Amino acid sequence: MTKDKFTIVIPTYNGANKLPKLLDRLQQQTGLENQQWEILVIDNNSHDNTAEVVKTYQEKWGENSNLKYYLEPEQGSAFARLRGAREAKGELIGFIDDDCIPAPDWIAAACTFAAQYPQAGAFSGQIHGDFDIPPPPDLEFKKIQAFLAIREHGNNPLKFNPDTLNLPPAAALVVRQQAFSNSVPPRPVLVGRVGNSMLGGEDYELLLYLHKAGWEIWYNPAMHSYHHIPQNRLEKQYLLTLAHACGLATCHLRMLNASPGQKPIIFTKTLLGNLRRWLKHYIKYRGKLDNNLIAACENEFFWGSLLSNWDYLTKDK
Known part of the structure; x- marks a missing residue:
């Protein structure tokens, strides 16, 4: 018997050079023999050849490809995620940034955790840094690695505390479709870093709506992903x-x-x-x-x- 669908949503902006590595890894996911799943690339007004890259993969994977492409004209990662949630057919939605690579068992680990924790409206896992150059050797670097969406909270599940803004990033986040559709309004307050603005918080906004509706937010240590950190993101000014x-x-x-x-x-x-x-x-x-x-x-x-x-x-x- 086929299980309910799992939807991967990839918000991307000028991600043509990053998408191939991510799409290749997604096609290598294991433990999904009886699992229906799909991949949605949400192009948030890219100026590169993102659309062509996705089309190439669709043709390579054939007519039964589970890869779909959507253009979201309203700028901001919040709008891209909202569009992905609207188009998703899965009971679970896995949001993955185009520079974040999931482990081969990421989807399987997410499905297992969702079954074990039905009260979890959203959950994330361990997000490790994939550095182009070694980060500062100072052990205190761990104090600021959360700014780079690196999260390593140990090997035991734990429940986040939204009341203190203790929440996971959306770089590799799984949300229940039911929780999202019943809790998140159609217009966000925070839209993401657009233009010259660096104001973020749009991923936390999503989770705070779920929390208000009574859902729990969890950490699943069995889910591993690797966030690419190029050299310029370790520069002091950045x-x-x-x-x-x-x-x-x-x-x-x-x-x-x-x-x-x-x-x-x-x-x-x-x-x-x-x-x-x-x-x-x-x-x-x-x-x-x-x-x-x-x-x-x-x-x-x-x-x-x-x-x-x-x-x-x-x-x-």
């Missing part, structure tokens, strides 16, 4: 900008599920809490930030979190 941008979404995220009466209280607590964190960190590392990359990144994250209140007030609602 890391500082990324850390600042991650912090900048803080107030937006804390306000998502708040009622009108709760918002002034949450706004004040967020402002004072972030001010305290930034001051404490800045005083501790004052005069050392130029020579301590880890401390400088943490400082930018705290500073961005503090400015998130202002960004929330000034962002078009």
Whole structure:
């Protein structure tokens, strides 16, 4: 008896050079002999030959290909994921970024976990760094690797705490179709990094809606994927900008599920809490930030979190 479908959704922007490696790996998935599944490439207005790359793979895989292509004209990774969810036929939707390569048993491990944890509306696994050059040897690099969507929480399942924004990234994330369709609104507040804006948080926004609807968010250590980190993403300026941008979404995220009466209280607590964190960190590392990359990144994250209140007030609602 054939099991329900599993849908892989790949949001991509100018991903022609990255998609072949990912598509090849997906075709090498194991343990799916009795599993119907499909791959959806959601092209978010690419200016390269992404469409041609997908067409080539469709022709190579033949008329029974499980690979489909969709163009999403509204810019932003949030819109690409929403489009993928609308087109998906699977009971489970696996969102995979075009620069993230899943292990051969990634889909099988996801299906097993979903059956064991029916209350999990979404779950992610171990996301390892696939570095072009070795990262800084300092063990403290682990403090900032989450900014690069690297997550390694050990070998035991655990439940994330959305109330503290303790959540997985969407680089390799599985969501139940039922949870998504019943919880996520058609228009996101945070759309992803578009143009010159580095404001993120759109993946957390999705998960916070699921949390509000009563679903749990879990970590499945049996799912492994490898996030490609090119050399430029280890450069100091990129890391500082990324850390600042991650912090900048803080107030937006804390306000998502708040009622009108709760918002002034949450706004004040967020402002004072972030001010305290930034001051404490800045005083501790004052005069050392130029020579301590880890401390400088943490400082930018705290500073961005503090400015998130202002960004929330000034962002078009």
